[in-house]
Amino acid sequence: AQSVSQHNHHVILSEAASLELGCNYSYGGTVNLFWYVQYPGQHLQLLLKYFSGDPLVKGIKGFEAEFIKSKFSFNLRKPSVQWSDTAEYFCAVNARSRDDKIIFGKGTRLHILP
Amino acid sequence: EAQVTQNPRYLITVTGKKLTVTCSQNMNHEYMSWYRQDPGLGLRQIYYSMNVEVTDKGDVPEGYKVSRKEKRNFPLILESPSPNQTSLYFCASSPTRGDGYTFGSGTRLTVV
Numbered sequence: 001a002q003s004v005s006q007h008n009h010h011v012i013l014s015e016a017a018s019l020e021l022g023c024n025y026s027y028g029g030t031v032n033l034f035w036y037v038q039y040p041g042q043h044l045q046l047l048l049k050y051f052s053g054d055p056l057v058k059g060i061k062g063f064e065a066e067f068i069k070s071k072f073s074f075n076l077r078k079p080s081v082q083w084s085d086t087a088e089y090f091c092a093v094n095a096r097s098r099d100d101k102i103i104f105g106k107g108t109r110l111h112i113l114p
Numbered sequence: 115e116a117q118v119t120q121n122p123r124y125l126i127t128v129t130g131k132k133l134t135v136t137c138s139q140n141m142n143h144e145y146m147s148w149y150r151q152d153p154g155l156g157l158r159q160i161y162y163s164m165n166v167e168v169t170d171k172g173d174v175p176e177g178y179k180v181s182r183k184e185k186r187n188f189p190l191i192l193e194s195p196s197p198n199q200t201s202l203y204f205c206a207s208s209p210t211r212g213d214g215y216t217f218g219s220g221t222r223l224t225v226v
Contacts, residue, residue: 036215036217044206046214090157106155
């Protein structure tokens with residue numbers, strides 16, 4: 001069965017630190033990949049997505065993610081985090097097959113210290 | 115403004131009392147879905163709809179019903195709510211099934 005793993009459940013960083021959140025998926029075929037952010041008390045918002053082409057994807061708020069097909073990974077990065085980046089981050093994968101289902105990871109809580 | 119609208123935002127009810135959470139989108143999206151979010155479990159899909167009159171079960175459909183009579187609306191029905199359905203519920207829509215979602219603001223349901 002397809003699955004999505006986010007290895008870091010809770011990350012604490014200081015402002016201006018660099019961020020990398022891991023996401024790995026298990027599916028051997030073609031995929032669409034997503035990162036969503038959920039600020040405290042709010043709904044999920046799409047940060048960025050990858051369908052095809054350049055494996056380095058730039059999203060909103062200075063985030064980017066790199067798709068590494070050989071590693072089945074789609075890690076989220078930001079060079080310098082801000083206190084306002086405190087949120088929960090979800091990786092999601094769509095296996096582009098007959099099933100075509102989107103599966104979410106369990107999320108990573110990011111806490112930025114001012 | 116393009117959006118997914120859910121109502122109510124908060125709901126406290128008693129076991130067994132039927133309830134409906136409404137969801138409406140104004141983007142002419144084909145695909146709509148319901149998720150529940152629980153601590154430590156992330157988002158789990160309850161039901162989804164590929165188009166009008168086409169619905170199917172997600173990962174956790176037990177105890178829920180949906181309907182898609184119009185493209186814009188996708189209500190979630192709990193015929194006989196139980197305490198284990200206490201959760202945060204999100205409706206989402208997308209142009210196609212594999213595309214990025216637009217989420218509603220969520221409905222926090224408590225069943226006592």
